């Protein structure tokens with residue numbers, strides 16, 4: 001598998017979330033994804049970027065365009081140095097929220113992706129990585 | 135008139151050489167490129183420079199050079215604030231606005247050097263004084279510039295919000311709210327208020343919320359939509375959400391968001407047809423209507 005393009009974007013303000021959505025949209029179009037797949041990865045990116053800002057206190061997104069034999073895909077890595085998630089299983093449960101949300105962002109973005117990894121340590125931060133293949 | 139201590143010649147130089155200073159200063163502004171002849175007429179530049187020098191002369195009579203916040207400096211402060219705001223609106227860059235003040239250093243230093251010929255100690259002390267004074271005034275222009283830019287941006291944002299949330303009456307008893315762009319918390323508040331007001335004003339029983347112009351429907355947008363629907367219900371109106379394109383429908387299903395107890399339609403047209411039907415009406419071809 002090779003990464004043929006990558007970019008880092010800051011997630012510090014509400015406007016950055018809009019920029020993230022727009023960039024992921026552009027990259028998914030460039031990767032030749034169908035409209036449904038574009039919409040899925042943009043929506044997942046919107047969820048994770050918002051979590052990074054709201055709970056992680058801000059962070060960044062690493063955007064990568066991948067190719068592996070015949071397939072191409074996008075990998076998004078969201079990183080923050082916020083408080084971390086004490087109970088991952090709970091956080092990934094549909095409907096569980098520590099704020100006033102719907103509690104569907106993490107689990108939903110997992111369903112919208114082909115691959116999903118999350119790593120979090122209390123007091124250190126959180127990294128969520130998703131991949132969607134064309 | 136009080137004379138500043140330490141053999142300073144600043145007040146005297148400003149009093150006696152006003153005209154020479156002004157001409158050299160303006161030449162300096164032109165040379166630095168900050169005069170922007172494309173944005174400001176030569177006569178205005180001259181007037182602004184003269185006014186600044188006049189007010190500066192008055193201010194330094196106070197003998198106070200370092201604290202520009204005292205009342206004696208209010209004339210200079212007001213002029214620079216107004217000038218920065220005007221220039222921000224005209225399209226000057228912040229560095230160009232600050233250069234108005236900083237470019238005065240050259241002519242003033244030269245004049246002080248002449249006045250202090252043979253007395254380097256007095257010269258150095260005066261240079262130190264006017265450098266601090268002009269640096270403070272330069273920073274003041276930058277602050278005023280940024281403040282007025284922020285005001286401009288905030289006003290645009292407000293105007294956008296107002297502009298982008300019109301509620302339209304489609305038929306008696308039916309209103310529609312086309313949403314374009316992102317539905318963040320601030321906008322949801324405005325959208326909701328506009329919709330509820332329109333429901334009351336028109337006595338409508340059905341409200342169509344059209345999200346054709348919303349590019350991404352995530353959990354936050356869904357939550358805001360559901361909140362708006364709930365509020366409309368409390369006012370006695372039923373809501374239909376239209377503009378749910380196939381890709382959006384598939385995505386929100388995977389996301390796990392349930393819009394179950396809300397009627398949704400793919401297009402505004404089909405939502406309108408349903409709304410008419412609910413009100414016991416229909417749209418028909420003239421030829422189909424039997425007399």
Ligand SMILES: Nc1ncnc2c1ncn2[C@@H]1O[C@H](COP(=O)(O)OP(=O)(O)OP(=O)(O)O)[C@@H](O)[C@H]1O
Pocket residue numbers: 047051052055056080082083084085091092096097098099100101102103104105106107126353354
């Ligand atoms: N980056 C993060 N740092 C710390 N805590 C997080 C982070 N991301 C998620 N969480 C925690 O996990 C919970 C669940 O997240 P999830 O995105 O599923 O729901 P939510 O953000 O609360 O609501 P929404 O449905 O609007 O996304 C959050 O309420 C929060 O407590």
Ligand SMILES: [Mg+2]
Pocket residue numbers: 047050051101104105106
């Ligand atoms: Mg979330």
